[in-house]
Amino acid sequence: MSQLGVECISKIKDGDAIAFQELFYAYKDALFGYACKLCRSPEMAEEAVQEVFMKIWINRQQLDPSLSIRAYLHTAVRHCIFNILKKAALDANLRQSVFHHQPLAANTTEDAVYAADLQRVKSRVLDMLPPQRKLIFCLSRIEGLSHEEIALRLGISKNTVKDQIVKASRFLRQQIEHLAIFLFVYFFL
Known part of the structure; x- marks a missing residue:
């Protein structure tokens, strides 16, 4: 063989x-x-x-x-x-999002634990970004600053801001996809 x-x-x-x-x-x-x-x-x-x-x-x-x-x-x-x-x-995930919007009785304690776990995962994934990229991403997505405002605040070009946000978004999306696959394998197989 x-x-x-x-x-x-x-x-x-x-x-x-x-x-x-x-x-x-x-x-x-x-x-x-x-x-x-x-x-x-x-x-x-x-x-x-x-x-x-x-x-x-x-x-x-x-x-x-x-x-x-x-x-x-x-x-x-x-x-x-x-x-x-x-x-x-x-x-x-699609099935979960459909069921999530159904008016079912909610377990608020379970939801709170899930939300806290999700926030910890988000923080860990964000911490994997290079410091400058993380800062730019947080200023854009969390503080809601425009590309121009971020560029002025950090003394960099708008193109650099845009490029860093695109790279951060791509990285985060990849990490979330890998996590979704891992969770599916871990919990359902």
Whole structure:
């Protein structure tokens, strides 16, 4: 299983279904085990492995026989699992936001604890930003200052302010997406 030859990958690239079948049987079990470790769901792991092999066959002309197929397969499975988890987490968030607006009896103590936890997470994520970027972001989003006001206060250009806010927003969004995936995996799988 360890390394299929360059010749086998070249055959797959040329459309050889038997060589592709050899690749599939050589790696399917190891990839399934790896995917299960990532997502703890046999169904999701099977879906990811199938999707990766399907994409390999469809895009076989792009295969590079000189590169490690094992590393490529593991990376592809990891990305596929993360994409599946991200979609599931976003769907769960969507359902939660729909249910959140329903007039149900509220547990105010639980809501207060949740709000405090959420605020701590926000603070930790904000603390991950470089100091100048954090300051600019907080002046904009928390204090409500305009780009021009921030630029004047800090003695920098409006373009720098805008650039730093865009970078901070992108970073925060990425951290929140990773957190949503982690929470989904932790609580629901």
